[in-house]
Amino acid sequence: MLSRRKHRVVRDALRDGAWIRDLRGRVSPDLLDLFVTFRSLLGLAELSPEVRDTFTWRFSADGGYSAASAYRLQFLGAMDSPLIPIIWKPWAAPRCRFFAWLVVQNRLMTADRLLARRWPNNYFCPLCMRSLETCMHLFVECPHARCIWERVAVLASAHSLDPATWGTPARTIDWLGGLSAGLPAAEASRVRSWSLLVLWQIWLERNARIFRQASSSVATTMAKINDEAAAWDLAGAKIFPPRE
Known part of the structure; x- marks a missing residue:
């Protein structure tokens, strides 16, 4: 040189x-x-x-x-991202994968981020109307969302999706990764697909309440989740537990 x-x-x-x-x-x-x-x-x-x-x-x-x-x-010295097995590898619709990436990056325009920018917002979580809407609250702490997760755990036969097993994670990436931690590879992939699906459906319900003033019960949301899961399963996701 x-x-x-x-x-x-x-x-x-x-x-x-x-x-x-x-x-x-x-x-x-x-x-x-x-x-x-x-x-x-x-x-x-x-x-x-x-x-x-x-x-x-x-x-x-x-x-x-x-x-x-x-x-x-080009990849010498590169480090593996924890997001690869949790978000990018599981079977899921591309929009659900991208959305989950926004969740763990805290890039959703929830009320706390709107407040920080001094933009108009509703302050309270639109699902429970009890607490400031943050990404962690909306998907992990909200009573309405936890009720959905509890029923999904039964539908999916996935105990790790039950909020009673979660503890108190500090970050959404820790929580999302913990849902499949320690599970066999096939079961972990199935649980991750469910988690991506449920995140997306909770967000859709949140948006419906804010922008269309239309709210659905937990039972109605579960029906939508079940229908979407069935479509994923037909497409090859193998999201439901193996039949005996």
Whole structure:
């Protein structure tokens, strides 16, 4: 990178120390130790003038470049996101996956976020009309939502969806991940699909009450959830427990 001559081959660069002249005036004090070490290593190298230079791509086993190896290089040092198994891998409608991502990022325009922006809002949770509407309250703490989750736990035969087993999570990502924690892979995937479906249906009920002044009972919401789950199951979600 510091050399004045960018296109020298190794043979020409080593002839009569040409590479050193190419670096004249460009080696800073921070790079001096590296320069000395590199010069010492070159003194130990044995090069054959009749052998042509070759290029080796060190990111593949055979030393050859490939588009696939370059693609994998983009992800070196990347960290796995906890959202991948919880949101992006389970079977669910794309809109439900994206919505769940907004939930765990706290990107929903619930009353608390509207208040922070000094925008008009209804303050109270539209499902229970008791507390300030926050993302955590709407899906985890609201009595109306907890009643829905309790019935879904029975419908899905998934004990972990019962609010009585939840404890007091501090963040929605902790709560959502805890719904399937410790379960076998197939059961965990099924529970995650249910959780994404129920989150979306609770949000739809919330919006209906705010924007259309139309409210549904828990039984009506459960009927909608059951119908949607049946459609998902027909599409291949395997959301219902295996039949005996």
